[in-house]
Amino acid sequence: MIRLAANLSMLFTEHDFLDRFAAAADAGFRGVEYLFPYAYSAEALRTALDENGVEQVLFNLPPGDWEAGERGLASLPGREDEFRDSMVEALHYAEVLGCPRVHAMAGLLPQDADARIQAEAREAHHATYLSNLRFAAEEAAKAGRELLIEPINTRDMPGYFLCRQDQAVAVLESVGADNLRLQFDLYHCQIMEGDLIRHLERLLPHIGHVQIAGVPERHEPDIGEVHYPAVLERLEALGYRGWVGCEYRPAHGTREGLGWGEPHGLVS
Ligand SMILES: O=C(O)C(=O)[C@H](O)CO
Numbered sequence: 116m117i118r119l120a121a122n123l124s125m126l127f128t129e130h131d132f133l134d135r136f137a138a139a140a141d142a143g144f145r146g147v148e149y150l151f152p153y154a155y156s157a158e159a160l161r162t163a164l165d166e167n168g169v170e171q172v173l174f175n176l177p178p179g180d181w182e183a184g185e186r187g188l189a190s191l192p193g194r195e196d197e198f199r200d201s202m203v204e205a206l207h208y209a210e211v212l213g214c215p216r217v218h219a220m221a222g223l224l225p226q227d228a229d230a231r232i233q234a235e236a237r238e239a240h241h242a243t244y245l246s247n248l249r250f251a252a253e254e255a256a257k258a259g260r261e262l263l264i265e266p267i268n269t270r271d272m273p274g275y276f277l278c279r280q281d282q283a284v285a286v287l288e289s290v291g292a293d294n295l296r297l298q299f300d301l302y303h304c305q306i307m308e309g310d311l312i313r314h315l316e317r318l319l320p321h322i323g324h325v326q327i328a329g330v331p332e333r334h335e336p337d338i339g340e341v342h343y344p345a346v347l348e349r350l351e352a353l354g355y356r357g358w359v360g361c362e363y364r365p366a367h368g369t370r371e372g373l374g375w376g377e378p379h380g381l382v383s
């Protein structure tokens with residue numbers, strides 16, 4: 116059985132954030148994820164989870180200055196202390212929320228026309244990324260949590276440091292921590308590389324979480340070029356027992372667009 120989690124940063128935005136937990140539960144979701152919990156106390160979010168009988172399945176570490184365009188700290192040279200502090204804060208929330216996994220966003224490469232400068236920057240980002248992930252994975256392991264990394268497509272996030280699946284696997288293997296896993300977002304993989312079912316088959320041992328959305332508009336999974344029934348059927352046949360995060364922007368109303376999820380227990 117595919118377990119679907121509602122991404123409350125994108126779904127049910129017709130409601131105030133804390134009311135989205137009830138809306139998700141009422142629509143048949145048993146798990147929720149969202150980008151960042153930090154605007155709320157961990158206790159307030161725990162209450163929202165408990166009152167609505169849903170599990171917290173994922174959230175992100177603090178990403179730096181999101182409003183200023185930052186998209187994560189993990190690979191940024193010179194920001195190591197801030198990254199370490201962000202991991203401590205994320206693990207506090209994970210403890211209170213009972214969340215088994217957190218995602219460390221990699222951050223953006225400097226956009227410089229000079230190829231040599233770009234190459235030097237990528238090298239420095241890579242070294243920082245490995246060092247930060249080694250630290251963060253160790254801290255997560257002490258807390259009994261998983262740490263995830265996610266390749267993100269460079270159309271939505273130009274300059275994002277981690278953007279391909281083979282790059283992510285090389286990082287996972289370099290760090291070598293059992294609890295450092297792949298956040299496999301099929302939307303990003305389709306845009307950057309395609310070949311989704313073969314990627315699923317090859318990457319399965321590394322996958323700690325899956326996310327889905329229609330391509331190219333990032334609407335419901337049944338809108339666009341990906342035939343998700345076949346992909347989800349293969350995912351289940353491969354024995355994946357984790358969560359599948361519904362990380363998409365509804366084309367119209369959230370509830371009206373849930374028909375695609377009815378075979379998996381959702382109610383439109
Ligand atoms: O962008 C995505 O797909 C994600 O899952 C990140 O966590 C947030 O940008």
Ligand SMILES: [Mg+2]
Nearest residue numbers: 265300326362
């Ligand atoms: Mg994602």
